[in-house]
Amino acid sequence: GAVVSQHPSRVICKSGTSVKIECRSLDFQATTMFWYRQFPKKSLMLMATSNEGSKATYEQGVEKDKFLINHASLTLSTLTVTSAHPEDSSFYICSAHAGREANEQFFGPGTRLTVL
Amino acid sequence: GQNIDQPTEMTATEGAIVQINCTYQTSGFNGLFWYQQHAGEAPTFLSYNVLDGLEEKGRFSSFLSRSKGYSYLLLKELQMKDSASYLCAVMDSNYQLIWGAGTKLIIKP
Numbered sequence: 001g002a003v004v005s006q007h008p009s010r011v012i013c014k015s016g017t018s019v020k021i022e023c024r025s026l027d028f029q030a031t032t033m034f035w036y037r038q039f040p041k042k043s044l045m046l047m048a049t050s051n052e053g054s055k056a057t058y059e060q061g062v063e064k065d066k067f068l069i070n071h072a073s074l075t076l077s078t079l080t081v082t083s084a085h086p087e088d089s090s091f092y093i094c095s096a097h098a099g100r101e102a103n104e105q106f107f108g109p110g111t112r113l114t115v116l
Numbered sequence: 117g118q119n120i121d122q123p124t125e126m127t128a129t130e131g132a133i134v135q136i137n138c139t140y141q142t143s144g145f146n147g148l149f150w151y152q153q154h155a156g157e158a159p160t161f162l163s164y165n166v167l168d169g170l171e172e173k174g175r176f177s178s179f180l181s182r183s184k185g186y187s188y189l190l191l192k193e194l195q196m197k198d199s200a201s202y203l204c205a206v207m208d209s210n211y212q213l214i215w216g217a218g219t220k221l222i223i224k225p
Contacts, residue, residue, distance in 0.1 A: 034213075043203065043217040044159070093158045097211075105213065110158040 002028045004096050006108035013084055014116055021079045021111045023094030029074035030096035034105065035067075038091045050077045084115045118142045120216035122204050127222045128194055136189045136202050136219045144209020150178050150189045151203040153218065159203055162189070191221075199223045 003026040013019050023033055032051055036044040048069050050056045056069035068080040077096075081088055091112055095105040119141045128134040140148070147166040151159035165171055165180035165187060177190040189202055204216040 043215040046212065046215075049212070091156075107158040107160070112156070 002026075002096070002106040004030075004094065004106045004108040006094055006111050008111060009109060010112045010114075012114045012116065015085055016083055018080055018082045019084055019113060021081075021092055021094075021113075023077045023079070023096070023108050025075045025096040025106070028096075028106075030077075031074065032097040033071060033077040034095045034097070035069060035077075035079050036093045036095065038093060038110075044093065047079075081113065084113070086115045089113055089115045118208065118214050120204055120206060120214055122202075122216040122219045124217070125220045125222065127224060128191075130194055130196060130223055130225050132194050133190065133192050134194060134221065136191075136204075136221070138187045138189070138204035138216055140185050140187070140204070140206045140214070140216075142206045142208045142214055145182060146207040146209065146211055148178075148180055148187050149205045149207070149213065150176075150187075151205065153201045153203055155200075162202075194223050196223050196225070 005024045007022045011019055034049055035047045037047050038044050046059050047062045048056045048058045050069050050071040052071045052074050058064045071077040091110050093110040094108045097105050122138045147164055149164050150162040152162050153159040163171055163178035165178050168180055168182055170179045175192045180187045201218040201220050203218045205213045207213055
């Protein structure tokens with residue numbers, strides 16, 4: 001199957017700093033990438049939908065100035081958590097949609113963010 | 117509104133069979149997915165149903181009834197490594213996944 005990578009897998013930062021998370025589709029071109037956030041024992045919460053070459057579409061309640069998304073190419077999307085605070089600590093997961101008939105999303109391994 | 121319901125937790129015995137149910141109400145339907153998620157890891161794809169009926173893949177099978185808004189995931193010959201959360205997700209008319217809260221499956225020896 002298709003492979004999606006995320007980097008870093010784990011990051012610990014101080015409050016007030018910004019953190020960038022990369023999501024790459026390694027062996028296919030992703031027309032659309034999705035960013036999810038997951039709290040412990042909770043389901044995935046869609047944060048935004050990212051289309052290559054255009055602005056991301058944010059879900060209600062997600063601050064676009066707080067969570068900056070850039071989809072610079074068909075294989076790379078980045079999520080930057082700006083001025084991170086402890087409440088931003090979470091598991092962030094990206095997924096990529098190849099636009100193929102199977103309508104399957106391929107998930108990255110996730111990034112564990114801890115803000116001190 | 118859109119809603120996906122599945123049990124919060126289930127317990128089963130190693131070697132047995134377990135069925136995890138999922139009911140949904142969504143705006144449009146473009147398929148139903150089951151994912152497995154171990155603690156601290158991203159979900160991994162298990163199955164995709166878009167037509168009514170049963171899809172079998174090894175020890176795992178998934179069933180869909182679109183008229184009833186119902187699906188189940190059937191796990192046979194349970195192994196300890198099957199202990200995980202199982203997430204039901206429906207792709208709506210906008211091709212976005214609507215997620216259930218997940219069912220935590222506990223396997224006992």
